[in-house]
Amino acid sequence: MTDTRNSRMPAGIPYIVANEFAERFCYYGINAILSVYLVNFLHFGDAQATSWQSLFKSAAYFFPLVGAIVSDVFLGKFKTIMIFSSVYVIGCAMLALSSDGAGIALGLGLIAFGTGGIKPCVSTNVGDQFTAANQHLIERAFSWFYLSINAGSLISIIACPWLLPHYGPKFAFGLPGVMMAFATLVFWLGRRNFAVVPPAGKAWLRDVFSKDGLSIILRLLLIYLFVAFFWSLWEQSNGQTWVLQAQSDLMDKHINVFGLFSFDVLPAQIQSVNALFILMLVPVFSYGIYPFVGRFVTITPLRKIAAGLFVCASSFIVIAWIESRIQAGHVVSIWWQILAYAILTASEVLVSITALEFSYKQAPLRMKSFIMALFLLSTSVGNLFTAVVNDVMVQPLQASSVETGDQTWVSLADAGKMVVGQKIDFAGDTGVTVTVDDQPQPLAGTFMVAEVDAAAGRVRLMDAIHRKPIASDGQFNSGAAQVSTYALVGPMYFLFFTAVMSGGALLFIFVAIFYRERTFVRGVADASDAEALAEEH
Known part of the structure; x- marks a missing residue:
């Protein structure tokens, strides 16, 4: 038998990987310092800064819904990414050059529109570059892709918080803007190397608004409602209330690792440990915890999510304890917040990664980008809930x-x-x-x-x-x-979210019991479906 496999990586992959590194550098760099900037430079109150950043992230995770529809129905991935990226760059420039609330709000709105619009397109664009001849290289390509995400975010979370106090907001926000302009340029340079999948057009609309399609969407939205509460808590560790807590001088930010090396970290840099814990905990769960627990109980995606919701709530108990100590005037080591990050990251492995995989399997083939956008919408709803709490309290x-x-x-x-x-x-x-x-x-x-x-x-x-x-x-x-x-004084703020998450986790147990899963996988009929789709265009 002749081996028809192609051992060459698709020519478009390096452009996609470089684009993703620079874009993630931009988004996470801005997000890492936004609350600190609003509080320390514009003198926002803590609640107002948290509300603004939560609304920014809520919008950033709402617009994937728009991007998915524009891409899947009308323009395809390349044109969609280029248009939304251009808006993204304009927003970054406005944010870096503005010093008043109105200009900053407009800049953040354009950034949210841009990053949200490209979000459902970039990862699926990786898979589009492969055929049956080189599909054995997909895993390697996605490894590079996710490595670029973590590298971009980690470097920016360390760099931008250092730039802000030393060189001011124009440089601290300007560097992410330059990186986003570079990301757009790189993607445009790769235009002749990309495999382009045409938009699905009427076929997509027929699938989504069919009785079966609407049934799947409604069932998944019930799951995403509970996942939204998880994101409400998790996102507060990502540049928001956890970072504002770490600004206090009563949090000792000196890190000494077994006497081998020691250093001081800035408040906004502490969140970088999340990326490190992800790299550590994913293999621990995959090759250790899941196989061990699987000896005693059947592990299902919904059971993983339920466990993760409880774990997430426990991380906020640690943060509430830290806040009580600070409020009482006691010094607390940064290692306690690092412990909370470790617990929260464990919940992220259980909830976020599992829900992402679950969403993909539950989505029909022509609805997968749209379902991914709905999954991202859960993050939008979670951030919106945080914004409302910080406004009402x-x-x-x-x-x-x-x-x-x-x-x-x-x-x-x-x-x-x-x-x-x-x-x-x-x-x-x-x-x-x-x-x-x-x-x-x-x-x-x-x-x-x-x-x-x-x-x-x-x-x-x-x-x-x-x-x-x-x-x-x-x-x-x-x-x-x-x-x-x-109204929520000191540790009561974090205990409130602990109670919300714990109550949601209890309710989710009953949802998981009665939920009936349906798995959609690629089959032999997909080739004929593709031919029919081509005829429609």
């Missing part, structure tokens, strides 16, 4: 006056209900200037209660990172100032 305070000087006291109607370590946000034209890190700035953003004088109806402020007294001057403008606090 903000409670206005009635501040009548501010006593300025070497220490800053704020007179509040409900001062007696405040506790040491509780956050207070200031916005609007307060009329007061404070000194933080020896730099004067408006009384804006998040501060903490250092002392409560209930008898006088006032609280003393300290800065949220260094917990030092706030020196101030000026005249408080009570009519224009906006003062608020959070």
Whole structure:
């Protein structure tokens, strides 16, 4: 028998891999420093910064739905990727050059539109490059592809947080923008090397809106609702509340590894351990935990997801404990947050990777890109939930006056209900200037209660990172100032999400029991389907 296999990697693969490395560098670099930038440079409150970043990521994972439809029905993958990438580059330029809220919001919106639009196309574009003659090389190509994702994200998460304090936001956001422009250029240069699969057109619409197609979509959406809560928690470790927690000086960010080497990490760099834990834990689960547990119980995708939801909730218990220690004024080692990352990454292996595989198998052949987009939509919903929580939990305070000087006291109607370590946000034209890190700035953003004088109806402020007294001057403008606090105080914020995730995990058990799986795999009839599709075009 003649061996008809082709041992050469498709010519388009290097362009796709280089494009993915640069694009992931861009997205994760921006995401790593966004909350820190909003809090430290624009003086957003912690809740507002978390809400903004959650909305940004929610949009980034909503637009894959648009990208999948544009690609599968109308334009095909190459044109879709080029159009959305161009918008992406424009958004990056706006983000790097803007210094006001409106410009930043528009830049983030364009970035979300761009990265979301290309997301459902890039991975499936890898598979499109192969035929029966070289399909044995697909695994190697995807290994390069996912290595580029992890390399791009890891390098940017380390580099961009360092650039922000040393060279400012223009360089910190500018470098990701340059990388995205490079990604677009590389993909365009590879245009003559790509195998192009035409859009499915009417066939895709017929499959999606058929009775069977709608049934599959509705069944999967039920699963994705629970996965959305997982993403609500997981995404907070990705540049959001976990990073803001790590900014506190009470978190000792010195890492000493068995005396072999030691170094200090920046708050936004800590999230890079997630990529390292992924590389470690995937083989541990695949070759150790799954085979061992499989001796006693049948392992199914839905059982993996259910276990992962509980594991995810437990990571937030660790974070809540850290927050309680910081609120009480105690120093906590960064190793405790690294432990939380290890637990959260284990849940990611159980939930995210499993749900991705489950989604692919449950999707009919011509609906796989669309189902992948629906799976990504669960991340959008999870981030939207986080944004809503951070918006709703903000409670206005009635501040009548501010006593300025070497220490800053704020007179509040409900001062007696405040506790040491509780956050207070200031916005609007307060009329007061404070000194933080020896730099004067408006009384804006998040501060903490250092002392409560209930008898006088006032609280003393300290800065949220260094917990030092706030020196101030000026005249408080009570009519224009906006003062608020959070209903979920300190560790209660993280325990709230623990409770939500635990409740969702319990409900998911019943869903998993009654869910009936259907697996769609490629069969011999696919060739005739492809011929019929070609005739329609």
